[in-house]
Amino acid sequence: MTSTFPDISISTDRLVLRPFEEADIPELTDMMSDELVAAWTAQPVPYGAADAREYVTRRAPAQRTSGEGIVFAVTEFLTHRLVGAVHLDRTDWRVLGTEAGYVTAPWARGEGYASESLLAVAQWLFQDQKFERVELRTPADNTAAQQVAQKLGCISEGVLRNAWIARTRTEDGGWAEIRTDLIVWSLLPEDLDGAFEQQAEDGGFAPYADWRGASPH
DSSP states (O other): OOOOOOOEEEEOSSEEEEOOOGGGHHHHHHHHTSHHHHHHSOOOSSOOHHHHHHIIIIIHHHHHHTTSOEEEEEEETTTOOEEEEEEEEEEETTTTEEEEEEEEOGGGTTSSHHHHHHHHHHHHHHHTSOOOEEEEEEETTOHHHHHHHHHHTOEEEEEEEEEEEEEEEOTTSOEEEEEEEEEEEEEOGGGHHHHHHHHHHTTOOOOOOOEEEOOOO
16 A cells, blocks of 8 residues: 555644645746746746646645655745745655655745745654655755755755756747756754754744644645
8 A cells, every 4th residue: 555645734933835726826827937947847838827727636636645745835824825835756655755846936035935844844754754864956056946955954965967957048038958967965853953953043933843634625
């Protein structure tokens, strides 16, 4: 029998991480159409409402039910606005390890939401799900992603050479694919204390364990 993550929501001081809903489709379309998202992810370009609907209604739920991982819509607690997404992929239920990825909406950058949401997911994974390892892979030229990994307290383990295809704008306004290296980072349960201290020094959030079953959709 395939193991699966529970259908839950996770809360922090500022954010609620929950399953995607059909009402998120317009904001998800706008978020995934951003140029930085297009440059560093493998999402379709251009990204339209049909792509968002396919993701919300089929692909994201299947990520959890297949045992592959789980997808969270990251929303502001006060405004309910979509500010990003966190997803877990390539989950190994024997090793109790998984790979985390994230996207931050252009209208929400600079607020520390990526590290806040990832740290909340890691806390839930280690404490509630008894996982032993979370891995991040960041393109070598994506310094913002590397800063998030460092802020979390991740340890850099090495480089996967020529392992990713990013995109860059061409002179005619189109997109060209370029190969790049991936930096591999890991986070273990014992690494979390340092991440909490770093967040406190940076004036960030105070994480707490608040995860609960999601309401039926």
